[in-house]
Amino acid sequence: MIVIPNTWFDEKVQEEAATTEQTAALKAYLEDDIEAEEAGILLTADVHQATLADTTSAEEINEELCKLWGFFIDVIADWPSEHIKVANLLDAISKLPHVDRTGRDSLDRFMDATGTVRASELWQDLPRFWNSFSDFWHSSAGWPYSRPESSVEKAANNEWTNLNSFAAIVFMGGPFADMTLLGDWGCYVIKKATASDYEPIGVHIPSAAVHADASNFAEGVTKEQAYTQVLLQAEGLFDGQRNWVCNLANAASLLWHAYKSLPHPSNQVNWAGFYTLDPQATTSKRQLVLGPFQGKVACQSIAFGKGVCGTAAETQITQLVPDVEKFPGHIACDGDSKSEIVVPIVVGGGEAKKLVAIIDVDCADFNGFDDVDKKYLEQLAELLGGSSDW
Structure with missing residues (x-):
């Protein structure tokens, strides 16, 4: 700071x-x-x-x-x-x-x-x-x-x-x-x-x-204020930049620093990042591949329908999980993670609607996320979907 x-x-x-x-x-x-x-x-x-x-x-x-x-x-x-x-x-x-x-x-x-x-x-x-x-x-x-x-x-x-x-x-x-x-x-x-x-x-x-100060978050702010800053700074950083690697990397940094500025349990976030659709995967065997993130090394690929990330990718529905051990088929990339939220990033509409990536955030404590996280992360997902060339 x-x-x-x-x-x-x-x-x-x-x-x-x-x-x-x-x-x-x-x-x-x-x-x-x-x-x-x-x-x-x-x-x-x-x-x-x-x-x-x-x-x-x-x-x-x-x-x-x-x-x-x-x-x-x-x-x-x-x-x-x-x-x-x-x-x-x-x-x-x-x-x-x-x-x-x-x-x-x-x-x-x-x-x-x-x-x-x-x-x-x-x-x-x-x-x-x-x-x-x-x-x-x-x-x-x-x-x-x-x-x-x-x-x-x-x-x-x-x-x-x-x-x-x-x-x-x-x-x-x-x-x-x-x-x-x-x-x-x-x-x-x-x-x-x-x-x-x-x-x-x-x-x-x-x-x-658009400058390095974008990742500076004041202590004592509410979760809503921190997320608002994330969205505002993300939109500024994405302006004129449509490379998805660049945008996901900056978004991961914004999320990580935002969580660390917040009180418990948000400051217990131990992984924040993205998985993207693997372009080399076949239609019958779709999978996600690791993208930009903040935190410990992670699983390199996750099949659609497997674990929290794979389920979000398969259903294109946000997964808010208070206790990952109770989630069927949970993939433990980091044993310290106790709760998780995964938000799909989709582009297009109707029959052309397509999942391109997911936002994945883990917390080292139970019940680390709530509807406020869901609301703002879904807004970030929408922003990323429309701001990048996938």
């Missing part, structure tokens, strides 16, 4: 982008020394105090808010490995106690989910954050890359790619995924950018996040 160096925090203090107290609070949170709520309270303390003073104008508060959010945006733009933790921190800030500004200048006005135009509230609306984020997104640093001509140009600006990766994470599976965005222009623009059919952008946002 990447750790933001102290020099980066020192630079932010020197640039007056943040105070020493704010950098210390964020650093402690990212290193899991304090929880998101405590970090949120410390980071927003200066703004909070300003809002309590009757003499502080809305304009002055907005200036302090923009400075605070600018610090957050710097983290987002520079450190993609921390995106999920930053999203969770923003979520925690939005749930801090309400600050009553009745009778004072409005911080901002917008249309909420009910269609009512009202003043932004501290902290539930995160006033000014989304607009600040959007302004940076449209800045001279990022805007030239909003209509890239090639995949090289898509990756040419790290800040641009990181901002889009963050937007995709928070709006497609993060804490703000269900947000209703009627009147907040900044929020609307960023969420709209995550849609693959958004013509003015012309870029599917996940394709921006």
Whole structure:
């Protein structure tokens, strides 16, 4: 896991982008020394105090808010490995106690989910954050890359790619995924950018996040959030790459690192990878052959209908097995494996429907997988089926 160096925090203090107290609070949170709520309270303390003073104008508060959010945006733009933790921190800030500004200048006005135009509230609306984020997104640093001509140009600006990766994470599976965005222009623009059919952008946002940091998963995230990151990063990695060996290898790495970031039992996964249809096998004797994986050496070939993998291949139905010893004909490639999930990867439809590979994940503990794993691994299987030339 990447750790933001102290020099980066020192630079932010020197640039007056943040105070020493704010950098210390964020650093402690990212290193899991304090929880998101405590970090949120410390980071927003200066703004909070300003809002309590009757003499502080809305304009002055907005200036302090923009400075605070600018610090957050710097983290987002520079450190993609921390995106999920930053999203969770923003979520925690939005749930801090309400600050009553009745009778004072409005911080901002917008249309909420009910269609009512009202003043932004501290902290539930995160006033000014989304607009600040959007302004940076449209800045001279990022805007030239909003209509890239090639995949090289898509990756040419790290800040641009990181901002889009963050937007995709928070709006497609993060804490703000269900947000209703009627009147907040900044929020609307960023969420709209995550849609693959958004013509003015012309870029599917996940394709921006193609770098080694794709395999960095923050600790403390939910299984749903980890899988969401897997899918987003996989889609970016597959963009412009249709070689199935390459795509399966990267997918295996993403899954492996995702599981290791999660609590028990997911962190007990001891094998994650793929078997593919053996092109040399006869129609009457179909079999799978070992593909890219993470874990110990494995069985090199498995006949259709044999064991968990062969059954998934034969039936083209996901096999979720809480205890492999109770599965008829189980093939023990690794004696440490206690539970398993196997998901078929199929292409085509109707009579042309064909199995091309299977996702196989083993766990060294019983009941290692559930319907959440099934849901997201089936989405990954669909993505792989359509993103590779088999």
